[in-house]
Amino acid sequence: MAVIRVQAEDFDLGREVDAVRAGRTDIGAVVTFTGLVRDMGGGQPVSAMELEHYPGMTEAALSQIAAEAEARWPLQALSVIHRYGALNPGDQIVLVVAASPHRAAAFDAASFVMDYLKTRAPFWKKETTPDGARWVDAREEDDAAEARWRDA
Amino acid sequence: MKVLYFAWMRERIGLPSENVETSAGTVRALVAELAAREERYAAAFADMRAVRVALDQKMSDLDAPLDGVREVAFFPPMTGG
Numbered sequence: 001m002a003v004i005r006v007q008a009e010d011f012d013l014g015r016e017v018d019a020v021r022a023g024r025t026d027i028g029a030v031v032t033f034t035g036l037v038r039d040m041g042g043g044q045p046v047s048a049m050e051l052e053h054y055p056g057m058t059e060a061a062l063s064q065i066a067a068e069a070e071a072r073w074p075l076q077a078l079s080v081i082h083r084y085g086a087l088n089p090g091d092q093i094v095l096v097v098a099a100s101p102h103r104a105a106a107f108d109a110a111s112f113v114m115d116y117l118k119t120r121a122p123f124w125k126k127e128t129t130p131d132g133a134r135w136v137d138a139r140e141e142d143d144a145a146e147a148r149w150r151d152a
Numbered sequence: 153m154k155v156l157y158f159a160w161m162r163e164r165i166g167l168p169s170e171n172v173e174t175s176a177g178t179v180r181a182l183v184a185e186l187a188a189r190e191e192r193y194a195a196a197f198a199d200m201r202a203v204r205v206a207l208d209q210k211m212s213d214l215d216a217p218l219d220g221v222r223e224v225a226f227f228p229p230m231t232g233g
Contacts, residue, residue, distance in 0.1 A: 035233050051232070052159055054225060057209035082232065094233050114233055120211070122225075123232025124159035135160045138229030 002066035003079040006058050011081045011095050020077040020099050027076050031106040033096040033114055039089035041136065044129040051084045051093065054122035058082070065116045069098070072112070073105040080113060082123065112149050118142040153218070155186075157196070158227035161203070164196040179205050180214040182224065202228055 003019075005011075017030055037049050062080050069078060077099040087093065096113050100106040125136040156169040176182035187197040197203065205212050206225040218224070 052162075053232070054156070054158060054206070054209070054227070057206055057225070060209055118233040119230060121232045122158070122206070122227065122230055124228065125231045126159070135228065136231045138231050 002063065002070060003077075003081075004059055004062045004066060005079075005081045006053065006055075006062070007081065007083060008085040010083070010092055013092075013095060016079055016081065016095060016097050020079060020097055024076070026101065027099045028101040029103040029106040030097065030099045031103070031110045032098075033094075033110045034092055035094040035114075037087050037089050037091045037093060041127045041129070042134075044127075044131065046089060046127045046129055048128040049087045049089075049091075050126040050128075050133070051087060052124045052126070053082075053084045057122050058084075061121045062117065065113055065120060068116070069109045069113050073098075073100060073109045075100050075105065075109055078109065078113070080117070082117070082121065084123065115142070115145040115149060119146045153221060154223045155182075156223065156225040158225065160228060161196045161226050165192050174218075176218055178214070178218060179207070179212065179216050179224065182218060183214065183226075196226075204229060 013032060013034060039046055066078050066080055075098060079097040081095040083093055096110045098106040098109040119142055126133055127136055153172055154169060155172045157165050162168050174182055174185055176185055183197050187194045204227055207216055207221045208223050
Protein backbone atom coordinates (compact mmCIF):
# COMPACT_ATOMS: atom_id res chain seq x y z
CA MET A 1 0.00 0.00 0.00
CA ALA A 2 1.59 3.21 -1.18
CA VAL A 3 2.15 6.28 0.96
CA ILE A 4 0.42 9.30 -0.63
CA ARG A 5 0.74 12.77 0.84
CA VAL A 6 -0.35 16.14 -0.55
CA GLN A 7 0.94 18.89 1.70
CA ALA A 8 2.02 22.53 1.93
CA GLU A 9 5.00 21.65 4.16
CA ASP A 10 8.44 20.68 2.90
CA PHE A 11 9.61 17.06 3.09
CA ASP A 12 12.88 15.40 4.07
CA LEU A 13 14.26 12.92 1.54
CA GLY A 14 16.40 11.10 4.11
CA ARG A 15 13.52 10.71 6.54
CA GLU A 16 11.22 9.34 3.84
CA VAL A 17 13.81 6.78 2.71
CA ASP A 18 14.45 5.79 6.33
CA ALA A 19 10.72 5.22 6.79
CA VAL A 20 10.68 2.88 3.78
CA ARG A 21 13.74 0.92 5.03
CA ALA A 22 12.80 0.77 8.70
CA GLY A 23 12.66 -2.74 10.14
CA ARG A 24 13.24 -4.64 6.90
CA THR A 25 16.18 -6.31 5.19
CA ASP A 26 14.54 -7.61 2.01
CA ILE A 27 14.85 -4.40 -0.04
CA GLY A 28 17.61 -4.43 -2.64
CA ALA A 29 17.05 -1.08 -4.34
CA VAL A 30 15.60 2.31 -3.41
CA VAL A 31 15.20 4.87 -6.17
CA THR A 32 14.16 8.42 -5.32
CA PHE A 33 13.15 11.30 -7.56
CA THR A 34 12.92 14.86 -6.27
CA GLY A 35 11.40 17.64 -8.39
CA LEU A 36 12.51 21.21 -7.64
CA VAL A 37 11.32 24.71 -8.54
CA ARG A 38 13.65 26.09 -11.23
CA ASP A 39 14.61 29.77 -11.40
CA MET A 40 13.88 29.86 -15.15
CA GLY A 41 10.72 29.01 -17.07
CA GLY A 42 9.74 29.68 -20.68
CA GLY A 43 13.03 31.57 -21.14
CA GLN A 44 12.27 33.98 -18.30
CA PRO A 45 13.56 34.29 -14.75
CA VAL A 46 11.10 32.89 -12.21
CA SER A 47 11.01 34.52 -8.77
CA ALA A 48 8.14 32.53 -7.23
CA MET A 49 5.66 29.75 -7.93
CA GLU A 50 2.11 29.07 -6.78
CA LEU A 51 0.93 25.46 -7.01
CA GLU A 52 -2.84 24.96 -7.08
CA HIS A 53 -4.51 21.57 -6.80
CA TYR A 54 -7.92 19.90 -6.58
CA PRO A 55 -8.27 18.59 -3.02
CA GLY A 56 -9.79 15.13 -3.01
CA MET A 57 -9.20 14.38 -6.67
CA THR A 58 -5.45 14.93 -6.24
CA GLU A 59 -5.15 12.24 -3.58
CA ALA A 60 -7.38 9.87 -5.58
CA ALA A 61 -5.36 10.41 -8.79
CA LEU A 62 -2.03 9.83 -7.01
CA SER A 63 -3.39 6.69 -5.31
CA GLN A 64 -4.58 5.38 -8.67
CA ILE A 65 -1.19 6.02 -10.29
CA ALA A 66 0.60 4.34 -7.37
CA ALA A 67 -1.74 1.33 -7.59
CA GLU A 68 -0.98 0.97 -11.31
CA ALA A 69 2.77 1.05 -10.56
CA GLU A 70 2.36 -1.55 -7.80
CA ALA A 71 0.41 -3.80 -10.17
CA ARG A 72 3.08 -3.45 -12.82
CA TRP A 73 6.32 -3.90 -10.83
CA PRO A 74 7.26 -5.96 -7.74
CA LEU A 75 7.49 -2.99 -5.40
CA GLN A 76 8.15 -3.35 -1.69
CA ALA A 77 7.33 0.28 -0.97
CA LEU A 78 6.20 3.34 -2.88
CA SER A 79 5.85 6.87 -1.53
CA VAL A 80 4.53 9.87 -3.46
CA ILE A 81 4.64 13.26 -1.76
CA HIS A 82 3.57 16.42 -3.60
CA ARG A 83 3.49 19.96 -2.25
CA TYR A 84 1.08 22.78 -3.04
CA GLY A 85 0.89 26.49 -2.21
CA ALA A 86 3.57 29.18 -2.37
CA LEU A 87 7.03 27.93 -3.38
CA ASN A 88 10.34 29.59 -4.29
CA PRO A 89 13.15 28.66 -6.70
CA GLY A 90 15.17 25.83 -5.20
CA ASP A 91 12.24 24.52 -3.15
CA GLN A 92 11.26 20.86 -3.35
CA ILE A 93 7.95 20.16 -5.14
CA VAL A 94 7.58 16.40 -5.41
CA LEU A 95 9.21 13.23 -4.06
CA VAL A 96 8.85 9.67 -5.30
CA VAL A 97 10.47 6.79 -3.39
CA ALA A 98 10.30 3.33 -4.98
CA ALA A 99 11.74 0.22 -3.33
CA SER A 100 12.16 -3.21 -4.92
CA PRO A 101 14.39 -6.29 -4.63
CA HIS A 102 16.18 -5.22 -7.84
CA ARG A 103 17.01 -1.84 -9.32
CA ALA A 104 15.27 -2.05 -12.71
CA ALA A 105 11.78 -2.19 -11.20
CA ALA A 106 12.54 0.64 -8.78
CA PHE A 107 13.92 2.90 -11.55
CA ASP A 108 11.05 2.12 -13.91
CA ALA A 109 8.34 2.54 -11.27
CA ALA A 110 9.68 5.93 -10.16
CA SER A 111 9.86 7.09 -13.77
CA PHE A 112 6.35 5.78 -14.51
CA VAL A 113 4.86 7.52 -11.47
CA MET A 114 6.39 10.85 -12.49
CA ASP A 115 5.28 10.54 -16.13
CA TYR A 116 1.71 9.72 -15.12
CA LEU A 117 1.62 12.33 -12.38
CA LYS A 118 2.56 15.06 -14.88
CA THR A 119 -0.51 14.44 -17.03
CA ARG A 120 -3.03 12.91 -14.59
CA ALA A 121 -2.65 14.54 -11.18
CA PRO A 122 -4.64 17.79 -10.90
CA PHE A 123 -1.92 20.32 -10.13
CA TRP A 124 -1.38 23.67 -11.87
CA LYS A 125 1.73 25.85 -11.65
CA LYS A 126 1.68 29.62 -11.80
CA GLU A 127 5.07 31.30 -12.15
CA THR A 128 5.95 34.87 -11.23
CA THR A 129 8.25 36.45 -13.83
CA PRO A 130 9.42 40.06 -14.49
CA ASP A 131 6.39 40.39 -16.85
CA GLY A 132 3.98 39.28 -14.13
CA ALA A 133 2.49 35.96 -13.08
CA ARG A 134 1.46 33.38 -15.70
CA TRP A 135 0.08 29.86 -15.71
CA VAL A 136 2.53 27.28 -17.00
CA ASP A 137 1.41 25.58 -20.23
CA ALA A 138 1.26 21.80 -20.38
CA ARG A 139 4.09 20.36 -22.46
CA GLU A 140 3.59 17.96 -25.36
CA GLU A 141 6.73 16.15 -24.22
CA ASP A 142 4.86 15.19 -21.06
CA ASP A 143 2.07 13.53 -23.07
CA ALA A 144 4.70 11.65 -25.07
CA ALA A 145 6.46 10.56 -21.87
CA GLU A 146 3.19 9.14 -20.54
CA ALA A 147 2.35 7.43 -23.84
CA ARG A 148 5.57 5.40 -23.90
CA TRP A 149 4.36 3.37 -20.88
CA ARG A 150 1.14 2.45 -22.68
CA ASP A 151 3.03 0.96 -25.62
CA ALA A 152 5.55 -0.80 -23.37
CA MET B 153 -24.77 20.31 -8.98
CA LYS B 154 -21.53 21.77 -7.78
CA VAL B 155 -19.26 23.20 -10.48
CA LEU B 156 -15.58 23.92 -9.74
CA TYR B 157 -13.02 25.91 -11.70
CA PHE B 158 -9.26 25.75 -11.35
CA ALA B 159 -6.19 27.74 -12.43
CA TRP B 160 -6.84 30.29 -15.20
CA MET B 161 -10.44 29.13 -15.58
CA ARG B 162 -11.06 30.06 -11.94
CA GLU B 163 -9.41 33.44 -12.49
CA ARG B 164 -11.25 34.16 -15.74
CA ILE B 165 -14.66 33.30 -14.28
CA GLY B 166 -13.81 34.86 -10.93
CA LEU B 167 -15.12 31.98 -8.81
CA PRO B 168 -13.59 28.77 -7.39
CA SER B 169 -16.97 27.02 -7.34
CA GLU B 170 -20.73 27.56 -7.55
CA ASN B 171 -23.96 25.61 -7.41
CA VAL B 172 -25.58 25.35 -10.83
CA GLU B 173 -29.19 24.43 -11.52
CA THR B 174 -29.20 22.73 -14.89
CA SER B 175 -31.06 20.18 -16.94
CA ALA B 176 -28.09 19.73 -19.28
CA GLY B 177 -27.75 16.10 -20.26
CA THR B 178 -24.05 16.15 -21.11
CA VAL B 179 -20.91 18.08 -20.22
CA ARG B 180 -21.04 19.69 -23.67
CA ALA B 181 -24.58 21.00 -23.02
CA LEU B 182 -23.53 22.33 -19.61
CA VAL B 183 -20.57 24.15 -21.18
CA ALA B 184 -22.91 25.73 -23.74
CA GLU B 185 -25.23 26.91 -20.94
CA LEU B 186 -22.39 28.36 -18.89
CA ALA B 187 -20.68 30.02 -21.89
CA ALA B 188 -23.97 31.75 -22.80
CA ARG B 189 -24.27 33.35 -19.35
CA GLU B 190 -21.74 36.18 -19.46
CA GLU B 191 -18.61 37.32 -21.23
CA ARG B 192 -16.30 35.99 -18.48
CA TYR B 193 -17.76 32.50 -18.90
CA ALA B 194 -17.60 32.75 -22.70
CA ALA B 195 -13.92 33.70 -22.38
CA ALA B 196 -13.14 30.78 -20.07
CA PHE B 197 -14.79 28.25 -22.41
CA ALA B 198 -13.68 29.89 -25.68
CA ASP B 199 -11.06 27.26 -26.55
CA MET B 200 -12.31 23.85 -25.47
CA ARG B 201 -9.07 22.19 -26.62
CA ALA B 202 -7.51 23.85 -23.55
CA VAL B 203 -10.22 22.68 -21.13
CA ARG B 204 -10.31 19.38 -19.25
CA VAL B 205 -13.27 18.08 -17.25
CA ALA B 206 -13.64 15.79 -14.26
CA LEU B 207 -16.95 14.30 -13.10
CA ASP B 208 -17.07 13.42 -9.40
CA GLN B 209 -13.26 13.75 -9.34
CA LYS B 210 -12.59 11.39 -12.26
CA MET B 211 -11.31 12.53 -15.66
CA SER B 212 -14.07 12.56 -18.26
CA ASP B 213 -14.97 14.15 -21.59
CA LEU B 214 -17.43 16.52 -23.25
CA ASP B 215 -19.85 13.81 -24.35
CA ALA B 216 -20.18 12.22 -20.92
CA PRO B 217 -23.72 12.19 -19.45
CA LEU B 218 -24.41 14.18 -16.29
CA ASP B 219 -27.01 11.81 -14.80
CA GLY B 220 -26.31 11.38 -11.11
CA VAL B 221 -23.18 13.54 -11.21
CA ARG B 222 -22.75 15.72 -8.12
CA GLU B 223 -19.49 17.53 -8.88
CA VAL B 224 -18.20 18.84 -12.23
CA ALA B 225 -14.74 20.43 -12.44
CA PHE B 226 -13.27 22.40 -15.34
CA PHE B 227 -9.55 23.11 -15.59
CA PRO B 228 -6.64 23.47 -18.03
CA PRO B 229 -4.25 20.57 -18.75
CA MET B 230 -2.35 19.64 -15.61
CA THR B 231 1.16 20.91 -14.93
CA GLY B 232 2.28 19.28 -11.69
CA GLY B 233 5.46 17.42 -10.83
